[in-house]
Amino acid sequence: MPLPLPPRSRGPKPTKVDPDHLLDAAQAVFAQDGLRAASLRAIARRAGCDPALIYYHFESKEALFAALLQRRFPGVLKEVEFLADEKDTRSSALRLWEVLLIYRRHLAQDPGIRSLIRGEIVKGAEGITDLIEAQMRPVISAIRQVFEQGIERGELRPELHPLLATFFLVKMQLEILDVLPVLLPRLANIPPEMAVGVGMRAWFDLFWRGVALDPGAPLPALPDPDTR
Amino acid sequence: MPLPLPPRSRGPKPTKVDPDHLLDAAQAVFAQDGLRAASLRAIARRAGCDPALIYYHFESKEALFAALLQRRFPGVLKEVEFLADEKDTRSSALRLWEVLLIYRRHLAQDPGIRSLIRGEIVKGAEGITDLIEAQMRPVISAIRQVFEQGIERGELRPELHPLLATFFLVKMQLEILDVLPVLLPRLANIPPEMAVGVGMRAWFDLFWRGVALDPGAPLPALPDPDTR
DNA sequence: CGCACAATTCAACGTCTGTTGAATTGAAAG
DNA sequence: CTTTCAATTCAACAGACGTTGAATTGTGCG
Incomplete structure (x- = not known):
């Protein structure tokens, strides 16, 4: 069963997803899957948000990794x-x-x-x-x-x-x-x-x-x- | 222009593509792209053959990497x-x-x-x-x-x-x-x-x-x- | 109350992925 | 010459990918 997951409400969440939390998720996924194979969808899933949100905080997948490097x-x-x-x-x-x-x-x-x-x-x-x-x-x-x-x-x-x-x-x-x-x-x-x-x-x-x-x-x- | 590349002839080539040559190509691509992101199509391209040929010599992408390890x-x-x-x-x-x-x-x-x-x-x-x-x-x-x-x-x-x-x-x-x-x-x-x-x-x-x-x-x- | 805006999700795009079954062909064997 | 078979390519599958533009909604300010 694909279990169609009721649409989550849009707009700001009660507790913001701050970029640092995104970085934590990114780190785990990058470490697991490698630089190129790590997918934004997997990172978003782990951070509990939509992939598109990552683009609100970071310019691209590469920029996300760069931010991780400088951490x-x-x-x-x-x-x-x-x-x-x-x-x-x-x-x-x-x-x-x-x-x-x-x-x-x-x-x-x-x-x-x-x-x-x-x-x-x-x-x-x-x-x-x-x-x-x-x-x-x-x-x-x-x-x-x-x-x-x-x-x-x-x-x-x-x-x-x-x-x-x-x-x-x-x-x-x-x-x-x-x-x-x-x-x-x-x-x-x-x-x-x-x-x-x-x-x-x-x-x-x-x-x-x-x-x-x-x-x-x-x-x-x-x-x-x-x-x- | 996608440049449709005339179909190469099937059947055995004049000089066989031996598995070792495949391993050389695999090594280069794995090193460049990482374990999960390395694609069989890229490896085949580098070895000058069709992706399906890899499956003739190796069981899967993972088996190809395993062979590389033991080399x-x-x-x-x-x-x-x-x-x-x-x-x-x-x-x-x-x-x-x-x-x-x-x-x-x-x-x-x-x-x-x-x-x-x-x-x-x-x-x-x-x-x-x-x-x-x-x-x-x-x-x-x-x-x-x-x-x-x-x-x-x-x-x-x-x-x-x-x-x-x-x-x-x-x-x-x-x-x-x-x-x-x-x-x-x-x-x-x-x-x-x-x-x-x-x-x-x-x-x-x-x-x-x-x-x-x-x-x-x-x-x-x-x-x-x-x-x- | 109404307005602006920051934070979030949705839907869609074209492209690439690993894998497989069927088709082909050259050469060796009989 | 025919048969066999190893070596090769083709075409297609369903799914995942990065990215973007538009839509939505909660919050704080006037």
Whole structure:
């Protein structure tokens, strides 16, 4: 039975469908179906409104995705710029660990979307890659400063390439956030909710030994191991 | 003008369209359009045949993608199992570097497809994740043995988690192969054809210091820096 | 009350989708 | 020469797609 659904009344609803709610729905559907296959009808269905309403708030499907892209960067950027302040005299180990925590705080909630972004970057899709680069560049730049300051202070190996070190640190953190919760339960009997914590600690342990000038020096206690 | 294209003759062509050629076309289109949005018509167009022919060689679109998935694993597995032979007495540094080279040899040719795989894993798509796990498990297992042998021989830190170390080593190599050739030219004036070489050396330098028991010991000369 | 307007839905468009059953044809086998 | 069969194309299906223009309705202001 096609179940013809009595026509919903037109005009404003009692509670407005605000654009942010639309973005939530869009994120879920994009993550599930992919950039091109995600349908506005599915997004509208999930948001409980008509597809045409999306065009009231956004110019097109592509613009909707662009809005989604720019959603999390400002929060990360703010925290990471604060962290890069050269008057911050905490040890480099603590500050780099903090980078991982910031990423987890802001990005753990939307897995799925990152594979799309990665795909667009890898195939070099003009518009989207430019957009992502513009958002990402200041974040990368701030983290890179933390590395440069660490080198100047004699805590990190002077032959480090700060940009590549930044890439390694954060790229792996994204893989830990997205992939490990699926992989570790399958390959190692580690429950999904522990996967990120275990992965982060192991990664930072390895990474720190890889970048520190004196890797023997014991790591300071790293705060916030498993709280979310 | 729709340009009505004179009907091509039916029946076998002078040169058969073999399934491997179909897979090449499928790979390009899947990488470009995504798993669900890639159309059999686009794949057929690229392969120079009719969409219906795909159904002669493969059961469905999904089966075509599954065939694509299983394409590169056997080659990697063979090399990596050979490498894991416990009678191989070369230094762990050399053997782990060899892992990176094997990955580059077999996987550098198809970027684009990996983001799709990652996406399916992250969203836990039943059938596909199982398929990938089945292919990946023996590869992971072999590399993990190299770590375990390294620990036994006193070359690697005994507190290493072999599975996570394997994950870190190969996951980053995939990011280096796929992402760096796009990212480094944009952020650092490094030409795309040098990006992979630069990235691999920086990564292994960091990684080795992170896993070695005596990180001070100089790395042996690592072969095959930039040949393809 | 009446007016303006923001927020919403409806209906329709042309196009593309995965898949299938039937038709065709060249070459190999007898 | 005929038969067989593997390899290929064609035509058609019902449904989904992004997008748009017009229609509707609740709310706040005068």
